[in-house]
Amino acid sequence: MNWHAVRAIYRFEMARTFRTVVQSILTPVLTTSLYFVVFGSAIGSRMTDIDGIPFAAFIVPGLVMLSVLTESIGNASFGIYFPKWSGTIYELLSAPVSTAEIVLGYVGAAATKSIMIGLIILATSAFFVPLSVLHPLMMLGFLALTALTFSLFGFLLGIWATSWEKLQFVPALIITPLTFLGGSFYSIDMLPPVWRTITLFNPVVYLISGFRWSFYGQSAINPLVSITMVVLIMVVCLALIAWIIRSGWRLRH
Amino acid sequence: MPAVLCIENLGKTYPGGLTALKSVNLTIQQGEIFALLGPNGAGKTTLIGIVCGLVNATTGRVLAAGHDVKREPRAARRLIGLVPQELATEAFETVEAAVKFSRGLYGHPPDQALVERVLRRLTLWDKRDTKIMALSGGMKRRVMIAKALVHEPKILFLDEPSAGVDVELRRDMWQAVRDLRDAGVTIILTTHYIEEAEEMADRIGVINKGELILVEDKTELMRKLGRRELRLHLTDALHEVPSPLAAYSLTLIDGGLTLVFSFTDEAGQERIPTLLRDVSLAGLNFRDLQTQQTSLEDIFVSLVKER
Numbered sequence: 001m002n003w004h005a006v007r008a009i010y011r012f013e014m015a016r017t018f019r020t021v022v023q024s025i026l027t028p029v030l031t032t033s034l035y036f037v038v039f040g041s042a043i044g045s046r047m048t049d050i051d052g053i054p055f056a057a058f059i060v061p062g063l064v065m066l067s068v069l070t071e072s073i074g075n076a077s078f079g080i081y082f083p084k085w086s087g088t089i090y091e092l093l094s095a096p097v098s099t100a101e102i103v104l105g106y107v108g109a110a111a112t113k114s115i116m117i118g119l120i121i122l123a124t125s126a127f128f129v130p131l132s133v134l135h136p137l138m139m140l141g142f143l144a145l146t147a148l149t150f151s152l153f154g155f156l157l158g159i160w161a162t163s164w165e166k167l168q169f170v171p172a173l174i175i176t177p178l179t180f181l182g183g184s185f186y187s188i189d190m191l192p193p194v195w196r197t198i199t200l201f202n203p204v205v206y207l208i209s210g211f212r213w214s215f216y217g218q219s220a221i222n223p224l225v226s227i228t229m230v231v232l233i234m235v236v237c238l239a240l241i242a243w244i245i246r247s248g249w250r251l252r253h
Numbered sequence: 254m255p256a257v258l259c260i261e262n263l264g265k266t267y268p269g270g271l272t273a274l275k276s277v278n279l280t281i282q283q284g285e286i287f288a289l290l291g292p293n294g295a296g297k298t299t300l301i302g303i304v305c306g307l308v309n310a311t312t313g314r315v316l317a318a319g320h321d322v323k324r325e326p327r328a329a330r331r332l333i334g335l336v337p338q339e340l341a342t343e344a345f346e347t348v349e350a351a352v353k354f355s356r357g358l359y360g361h362p363p364d365q366a367l368v369e370r371v372l373r374r375l376t377l378w379d380k381r382d383t384k385i386m387a388l389s390g391g392m393k394r395r396v397m398i399a400k401a402l403v404h405e406p407k408i409l410f411l412d413e414p415s416a417g418v419d420v421e422l423r424r425d426m427w428q429a430v431r432d433l434r435d436a437g438v439t440i441i442l443t444t445h446y447i448e449e450a451e452e453m454a455d456r457i458g459v460i461n462k463g464e465l466i467l468v469e470d471k472t473e474l475m476r477k478l479g480r481r482e483l484r485l486h487l488t489d490a491l492h493e494v495p496s497p498l499a500a501y502s503l504t505l506i507d508g509g510l511t512l513v514f515s516f517t518d519e520a521g522q523e524r525i526p527t528l529l530r531d532v533s534l535a536g537l538n539f540r541d542l543q544t545q546q547t548s549l550e551d552i553f554v555s556l557v558k559e560r
Binding site for chain 1: 305306307308309326327328329330331333335337339340341342343344345346350353354355356357358359360361362400
């Protein structure tokens with residue numbers, strides 16, 4: 001294992017985060033605060049409790065997940081797409097590094113950043129709603145697992161993308177709708193039976209539901225099912241990445 | 254000298270059907286400077302790409318110090334440094350950070366003293382805290398060289414190192430390359446500047462349309478293919494070469510005012526004194542004489558044209 005390489009990539013990527021600290025960290029904090037002001041305070045005060053939880057508190061896990069998903073995909077895809085675009089990827093491809101080391105470096109850094117952002121958002125939300133976390137370890141576990149899984153997905157996206165448009169396309173047109181329809185702002189039990197069934201095909205539902213369970217101890221889906229789903233998505237992403245780098249798809253001619 | 258790089262039957266056909274390399278065989282000796290010459294699209298960059306792991310070969314194999322670059326990539330790549338032709342550098346990082354990143358990527362622990370030595374040698378030390386995007390093209394090229402040197406390669410590929418680099422910097426770079434060779438590094442460079450190959454290389458390979466058409470010791474190549482000429486500028490024009498001089502197969506140009514004696518080897522050169530004696534015996538007067546040698550460039554052009 002070439003740990004020096006993993007460390008080099010990880011530090012390089014983290015340096016990028018801290019260089020753009022305003023854009024990287026303040027933007028999600030501001031966006032989340034706006035959500036709380038609008039959905040939590042303004043609209044939320046007129047909403048009834050969901051599953052016995054005040055609306056403003058109910059949306060906290062959903063909002064955290066929304067940001068963690070978007071940030072994980074965004075960071076990891078940019079991290080690997082940028083060297084591809086600028087040409088500096090030659091160095092990565094000609095260096096004595098394995099797939100595992102490359103993925104560990106890039107995905108590790110992207111996941112670290114989104115976990116940090118998730119925690120910052122959580123802290124921000126504490127200013128707006130009384131926060132209680134029933135299963136803190138499970139909460140951290142879900143957060144880490146989700147950040148990792150979607151950073152892997154973002155890495156895949158960055159390798160697949162051949163233009164900036166494509167890089168924006170998937171998050172904007174697929175991930176954002178899936179997240180919004182994944183129960184960020186409502187319980188899927190509130191949907192008519194047909195839509196509830198359809199929703200179960202949306203993987204994001206399991207993430208948000210499981211994460212919410214770790215806060216309030218209740219959820220529309222069994223938390224074990226949620227964890228299984230996250231792990232399953234992660235395994236699929238890992239397998240795809242292993243195949244891509246071995247075959248050289250989109251990287252080596 | 255032992256071989257440090259063995260290229261065997263290397264071929265590459267791109268998915269679009271373009272054959273960039275046709276069964277190339279080449280052995281590079283340890284510690285030499287090998288120049289690969291060829292026109293655009295000849296396959297130079299593809300060849301380097303395969304050795305460095307950027308391009309997958311269709312046929313054949315490459316051994317770097319005995320390690321197959323495909324089967325034992327880690328062992329092979331540790332030995333190889335690459336400075337590609339395209340200027341591709343990180344934009345927002347500082348020079349020093351980018352160079353340190355390269356060292357880590359190749360699995361080496363940090364070594365500040367070495368980083369400083371490399372940066373000083375390439376006169377980048379004063380710019381170490383500058384963001385790379387603020388550097389000129391020539392400076393960026395130096396950063397790329399520094400990135401390749403900082404992981405201490407045994408084999409260094411320089412793909413068109415002088416592209417877009419001013420004369421002074423080019424001289425600096427040549428000196429740096431010679432220093433590396435003296436330190437035991439094997440260097441393979443591709444170039445358009447024949448002057449560069451002539452100046453630096455120990456051996457020269459000419460590649461055209463995916464085929465290595467010639468590999469030769471530089472001085473040997475110059476000797477074999479280098480045509481030399483002696484020109485005598487006469488005071489009076491001649492209609493034809495006088496018969497006593499027929500044995501030299503001279504040609505008349507400039508309307509009979511210049512006699513040209515062409516030769517390729519030392520035996521030809523040794524005939525010059527007798528030729529000059531015979532010229533005066535024939536009663537010819539000349540006001541000037543000139544000798545000239547074909548450059549590597551002429552050789553190269555004629556080789557590529559033949560195909």
